[in-house]
Amino acid sequence: MTYPEFISAHGPRLLDGTLVTIQQTILAALLAVLIALTFGMMKISPLRPVRALATVYIEIFRGTSLLVQLYWIFFVLPLFGLTIDKFTAGFVAVGMNLGAYGAEVVRGAIQSVPRGQWEAGVALNLSPARRMWRIILPQALVIMLPAWGNLMIEVLKGTALVAMISVADLMFAARQINGTTYLSAQVFGTALVIYYVLARFGITPFMRWLERFVARRMGRV
Template sequence: MHSWFSFIPLILEGALVTVGLTLAGCVLALMMAFIAGLGRLSLHAPVRWLATCYIEFFRGTSIFVQLFWAYFVLPLFGLTLTPLEAGILALGLNVGAYGAEVVRGAVQSIGREQHEACRALNLTRWQGLRHVILPQALVLMLPTFCNNAIELLKATAVVSLISLSDMTFQAQVVRAQTGSTAVPFITILLLYFVMALALSRSIRGLEKRLTRGLEGVRT
């Protein structure tokens, strides 16, 4: 038991990496989701086509394959990434592709009359999107974004396989050094669960904040 306690800092160090990776991945995923999701609704065919390709490609191949490709193959094209960069890139692009479909679905589900109202007020397409459509669509996106963020958190565990010392990696280190398997793995399972709870609580809080005063207005 004593030897286990001395390894707690190691696990916590890994937890920090996991949290950082999740946050950075979420930021990239959010950006990609809006770029590709709105890109799919673009009036210009090449933009739509490009966005569709991105989405289909990243949803069609496994996050795993993307991660290994970013880490092992990109250097051959002269782009060497650290494990952390490769992890953020693969996680962000992968989850961003799923998020893009959420953005598209939410924007499309906003009623026609809202688009017509924008036109009637002589708003440009961008103004209408920015001031009328997106504020309403964002509320619809949040629950699914919450699930996506948890998926991203869980996907961070795979970066341990490209030697990034996240929580899962550190648990393996502890296992190798102490020979104790149950304690490190149960600890990180609990930590992941707590992180997932914290993520979903905070996004639900955000949702409540954004819908304040809208009760009964939305149909």
Template sequence: MFIDPSAVATATFIARQLAHGAVVTLEITFLAELVVLVMSFVIALMRLSPWRALRGIATIYVEILRGISALVLLFYLFFILPLFGITLSPMTTGVVGLGLTFSAYGSEIIRSALINISLGQRDAVRALDFDSITAFRRIILPQALPFLLPPMGNQLVELMKTTSLVSLITLSDLTFSGGQLVTTLGQQTLIWSIVLVCYFVMAWPLSWLVRRYEHHSTVWRRAKD
């Protein structure tokens, strides 16, 4: 059976370019998710704070970032901040921009999960005279996890797909790599079809893990009831 060497070389080139782009996409996803988790907890706890100033700052943070386009925020960080002497690399811009955007939504997920804990549990914490950190770590957070992890998992999947925006700030993610291949090879249908499959292959395991935890959390709540 005759195998065209040029076809093999082309397939190898496509695979190498898209693999590199997929690695960059996953790297951005998980670094941005770290920003999301940290900022989401900080902002959620600020919004639940007894101090009005902290609640006000957190509310402004959430409302501004929920009202700004993620793409416009990336453009602002990448193209406008250098005018003020602050230059961020494309990777840093993507991680910070997407992390901040999704943390505004993540903070609301966490806040909702925390306030879902019954008043009886909070009264028990006060009765046992736990300090705030110990009470949060050992009592409040473990009970809130079944409520916050499924939506946070869904948000992680959405974050992974939204990383395609960083291709517009010259970051060689999966979408950017696909665009370069189309420019080089001109096979639009083939390249973008492969890119679609690549995104699905990366998103499906995350979606599967989310569904698995949703099942376990539902069983946990049913057993509790």
């Protein structure tokens, strides 16, 4: 079978898989950002128990493997009466995992906003919430965006693991085609190239655009 024949026979299935991978990546990325912001801010809270809670979450999710977390969420949580369908379990596991890494990025960025900005917020009599939302976070956003570019590629790569709980993503489609045709080089090679294209021509340009967009809004350019 030549390569064009292979693509015309199995291309549609790989494409379907790619669409699921994109959905998983977007949902997991949104969840990761939400978790990262929440736990990143909790990590610098003046309240000790809040800080401790954030530390426990971050250390657990950074200290174990994504695959272990995915299996745990999918196989163990139902034993406690919390049954989640595989599609949801997939992006939730990836989002929670990368959210823990993101939390450290958020914390670092917030802490690197110059001291004077915090003091100016106090001097203007802004409430702590308003100071964070209107003064600190927008500036922290500019600082943390480059690191998020790498994290988003990690999110994309992480979603390949959801195939292990039978979510029909690109990885899953590739494995199935491999199982029936044994054309391993063609199918896995094509899948690798698709992931590469998504990362290099999808995520990276989007994050660069976002960096420029935010910088312009902040009047930094």
